[in-house]
Amino acid sequence: MKENYLGVDVSPLNYDELINALYNRLEEQQNSFIVAINPEKIMKAQQDTALRNLLNRADFQIPDGIGVILASRLKGGRIKSRVTGIDMMMRISEESVKRQKSVFLFGAKPGVAEEAKAGLERLYPGIQIAGTLNGYEKDPEVIKQTINDAKPDILFVAMGSPAQEYFIVDHMQELYPHIFQGVGGSFDVLSGRIKRAPEGFQRLGLEWFYRLLKEPKRIKRQMILPKFLLSVLKK
Incomplete structure (x- = not known):
């Protein structure tokens, strides 16, 4: 409830x-x-x-x-x-390795999604990253085709809120994945460009x-x- x-x-x-x-x-x-x-x-x-x-x-x-x-x-x-959004993303990613499910990273500035991919691969050896696409791509058909061709189970969208949530709601039914999460600036953290607060x-x-x-x-x-x-x- x-x-x-x-x-x-x-x-x-x-x-x-x-x-x-x-x-x-x-x-x-x-x-x-x-x-x-x-x-x-x-x-x-x-x-x-x-x-x-x-x-x-x-x-x-x-x-x-x-x-x-x-x-x-x-x-x-x-x-x-x-x-937290970033820790939920990490938990989903960790579990994806155990269950052999694949992930797609969409959003952020050019180059950041690829760096976030490398960060996830260091954290979770064996993770299946089906693909990445930066957030500067604005053509909905190109975005949908790129994601669907990769056939990921999970889609993380880093476009800032609420833009990322509107994107998910507008296109979820047309996309291959079944788990969708808007993750804000999480790609920047995973890429090492931004540091999180200390663990304490x-x-x-x-x-x-x-x-x-x-x-x-x-x-x-x-x-x-x-x-x-x-x-x-x-x-």
Whole structure:
């Protein structure tokens, strides 16, 4: 049973439960659309009905944001821990090796997807990367044909949110894969171009604080968190 915060659904499943559900659906040739949910997206969805509908169309809305965890605790919900977009991508990739499923990387600047491919191959020896395509390709027919010719089981789309989610929703039924995830800047991290917060910050759910220390200008975005929690309490 999904939880709902200000009109946006959130899945309470943890990593292991998600992996089992995703790969069971894949074996049954059912499509699975994964979207990361955080307070910023939920608050934007208050003024953007199309965005709210888009987020709610996903099969799995992962709680990628400490604010969602806090909201669940305030409301006596079942969401106990974060499921971050990049870590979900890593778990799916790791499991793809065990189950001999293939992956396609679409998005980011020219060269980045290839570097992310190399990063995944170092992390998960034996991973099957069916292909890559940079996000500067804009012809939908070329994109669809390139992905479908590669016949991957899993598609990771790195175009930024919500563009990547709109792409998935608009084309999912015409594409070969069955697992679809928008992964934002994850290719940049896997390629080594951007560094994640140290593990200590990750474990404590304080990646947002680390980014704030690095980029003080983000303070305006971080002020969304208390507004979100107050709105949840009022509801």
